[in-house]
Every structure is written in structure tokens, then in C-alpha cells.
Amino acid sequence: MNNCSQAPLTDATQAAVDAYLGSWARDGMDWDAWMAEVERARQSFAGLINAEVDEVAVTSSVSHAASALASALSFDGSRRRVVASAAEFPTVGHVWLAQESRGAEVGWVPLSDRGTIDTSDYATRIDERTRVVSTCHAYFVNGFKHDITAIARMTHAHGALLFVDAYQTLGTEPIDVKALDVDALAGGTLKYLMASAGIAFLYVRRALAEQLRPTVTGWFGRTHPFAFDAAALDWAPGARRFDSGTPPIINAYIARAGLEIIHEVGPANIASWTRVLSDRLVAGGKDRGLTLYGTPNAADKSPTTAFWVGNDSDTVERRMRARNVIPSARGSVIRLSPHFYSTIEDVDRALDTLAAVLHDGPVSG
Numbered sequence: 001m002n003n004c005s006q007a008p009l010t011d012a013t014q015a016a017v018d019a020y021l022g023s024w025a026r027d028g029m030d031w032d033a034w035m036a037e038v039e040r041a042r043q044s045f046a047g048l049i050n051a052e053v054d055e056v057a058v059t060s061s062v063s064h065a066a067s068a069l070a071s072a073l074s075f076d077g078s079r080r081r082v083v084a085s086a087a088e089f090p091t092v093g094h095v096w097l098a099q100e101s102r103g104a105e106v107g108w109v110p111l112s113d114r115g116t117i118d119t120s121d122y123a124t125r126i127d128e129r130t131r132v133v134s135t136c137h138a139y140f141v142n143g144f145k146h147d148i149t150a151i152a153r154m155t156h157a158h159g160a161l162l163f164v165d166a167y168q169t170l171g172t173e174p175i176d177v178k179a180l181d182v183d184a185l186a187g188g189t190l191k192y193l194m195a196s197a198g199i200a201f202l203y204v205r206r207a208l209a210e211q212l213r214p215t216v217t218g219w220f221g222r223t224h225p226f227a228f229d230a231a232a233l234d235w236a237p238g239a240r241r242f243d244s245g246t247p248p249i250i251n252a253y254i255a256r257a258g259l260e261i262i263h264e265v266g267p268a269n270i271a272s273w274t275r276v277l278s279d280r281l282v283a284g285g286k287d288r289g290l291t292l293y294g295t296p297n298a299a300d301k302s303p304t305t306a307f308w309v310g311n312d313s314d315t316v317e318r319r320m321r322a323r324n325v326i327p328s329a330r331g332s333v334i335r336l337s338p339h340f341y342s343t344i345e346d347v348d349r350a351l352d353t354l355a356a357v358l359h360d361g362p363v364s365g
């Protein structure tokens with residue numbers, strides 16, 4: 001029940017690790033096969049979001065992806081504002097705050113008491129001084145989803161760029177970067193994409209990417225990395241210029257295998273099943289006297305449902321784990337995040353276990 005944090009190991013991802021280690025052991029260096037696997041992972045991610053393969057960069061984390069994008073934007077003219085969501089995962093906020101030394105001015109779109117954001121609060125903050133609007137697709141704490149299409153419209157009406165961190169929704173529903181009209185989108189693989197840490201992807205719309213010159217860069221961002229020419233900064237086409245050092249090869253093997261599972265099951269099927277599970281979690285939480293933190297509407301959230309548990313959510317998580325249910329603690333909430341393979345019985349058992357742990361008495365230590 002912690003897919004919002006780390007999806008489980010599967011036979012396919014285990015086999016991918018074994019394939020990489022086998023090739024390394026057998027051949028010492030199987031460079032062409034390794035690079036082909038990195039390209040397959042890039043291609044698979046591009047297919048998942050309806051991007052062209054050259055619109056996707058392979059990075060090591062979302063932090064890295066956001067930093068590379070931020071490094072390519074200028075904040076020294078009349079457009080120096082960053083409008084960021086208070087629901088950002090901290091790392092994205094940190095990347096924008098770090099741009100203040102380059103002239104950026106960061107402002108925040110606030111969260112409501114129940115952990116949601118009113119889209120109209122973006123409208124009052126975006127203007128001709130805005131360089132970039134930054135928003136998560138779903139809030140990591142409770143799964144609340146932004147209306148990306150509406151935010152894109154407001155952003156572009158003022159000539160600004162829209163960056164979306166989709167880590168919490170990739171693998172849970174269809175995401176089409178062209179239909180959503182986002183300029184850049186990032187996400188990693190260890191959550192609903194069923195893979196590991198150490199790899200993430202950055203989509204940048206081709207026409208935009210080709211105007212950008214990231215200063216967070218490296219030799220794999222070149223057109224000809226194997227020219228080994230330190231004195232030539234030849235920008236690779238499209239978003240490939242956001243690649244940097246030697247790619248995370250073992251993670252690309254795992255990512256490709258995880259992505260394949262998601263393609264096979266189908267994001268639309270995953271969305272319709274996880275919404276059934278969300279409804280069950282919201283209603284079942286209410287029946288058991290649990291306090292929901294977030295929206296009760298399944299269509300407005302990722303598969304994550306969060307319940308208030310007081311200050312020591314780590315202890316609640318530990319006690320649930322002792323009863324063989326793995327939730328995910330964050331601050332004052334416990335997140336229950338099923339996936340396509342989860343059953344009604346799984347979510348009922350998770351709710352029963354959470355309620356039992358809370359009713360056992362005060363949680364301390």
C-alpha cells in the first residue's frame with residue numbers, strides 16, 4: 001500500500017537487474033547493449049506521455065531534471081518570477097529557491113486546510129513578470145491533483161512556461177503532454193512506474209528545448225559525445241541536451257521493465273481500477289472513524305488516500321508493518337496507495353489495520 005513511495009519488486013524488474021549483471025559479468029563491458037537499453041527506457045517513457053523520443057532527457061532524479069531545466073532559464077530581465085505550488089515536493093521548491101541567487105523571485109500558491117489548491121489562486125499570481133509556473137500534478141501528501149489544462153491556459157496567456165512534476169501520477173492514469181499543453185514535465189520511476197531510484201526523465205517541448213542552453217550539463221548532452229572534444233559545446237537535438245553524464249544504466253534496465261508493465265496493463269485501466277479502490281478507501285475510512293486529509297473525489301486525486309494520525313506517523317507505520325501491512329507515513333498522515341494489482345480485500349485490510357493501530361491507544365515510540 002505504499003506505491004506512492006516505492007512500488008514492489010516484480011519478477012520482471014528482478015529479471016532486468018539479472019540481465020544487466022549477467023551482461024557485465026559475461027562481457028565485462030557491453031556498451032552498445034547498455035546504451036540500447038537506455039534508449040528503450042527513454043522511448044518507453046516518451047510513449048507513456050505522448051512525447052517524441054527526442055523530447056525526453058534521461059536524468060538521475062527529479063531534482064536533477066528540475067535543476068537542469070532551471071539552469072537553462074534566465075531570471076535577469078523583467079520576467080524573473082517563479083510561481084510555485086505549496087504542494088511541490090520539497091526538492092522542486094528547493095531548486096527554484098536556489099535560483100534566487102540568479103535573480104529569481106519565488107512566490108507560492110497556498111494550500112487549503114484540507115491539503116487542496118484552488119486553481120483560481122494561480123490566476124491572481126501569474127502575470128507578465130512570470131518566467132515559470134511550477135506545479136506538481138498530484139500532491140505527494142494526499143494525492144490531490146491540479147487541473148493542469150487550466151493552469152497551462154493561464155500560464156501561456158501571460159507568456160510564461162509551465163513545468164509539471166508528475167512523479168505521483170505517472171503510471172496511474174493516461175498523461176498526454178501535448179493535450180495538457182505543458183512545456184516541461186518530470187518524473188522518476190520508483191513509485192507507480194514499478195521501478196527503482198536512480199533514474200528520472202525530463203520532457204521538454206521540442207521547440208522550447210532547442211532554444212535552451214542548460215548550464216547543468218555534461219558530455220551526454222552533446223551531439224557527438226564520442227568526439228571527446230572538451231572545447232566543443234555542441235547541443236544535442238531537442239531535450240537530449242538535458243542528458244548529462246554516463247546514463248544510469250542498471251536503473252534504465254529496471255525502468256524499462258517497470259514501464260513495460262504499465263504499458264501492458266494500460267494507464268486508463270489502472271485509473272479506472274484505482275478510482276474504485278479510492279472510493280473504497282474514502283468510504284471505508286469514514287465508516288471506521290478515520291479522518292481524511294484531502295479530497296474525497298477519486299477523479300480529483302491520484303490513488304493515494306491520506307488519513308490524519310497525529311504527530312507520530314512513523315510509529316503508526318511501524319506498527320502497521322508489524323501486522324504485515326506496508327503504508328507510507330508523511331508528517332501527520334498515513335498514506336494508503338494501492339495500484340492496479342491491489343484488491344478490495346487489500347484496501348479493507350489496510351483500513352482495518354490502521355484503525356486497529358490507532359484504537360490500540362496513544363501512539364508514542
Ligand SMILES: Cc1ncc(COP(=O)(O)O)c(C=O)c1O
Pocket residue numbers: 060061062063064089091136138140165166167168188200
Ligand atoms: C512528487 C515528487 N517529486 C519528486 C520526488 C523526489 O524526486 P527525486 O528524489 O527523484 O529528486 C518525490 C518523491 O520522492 C515526489 O513524490
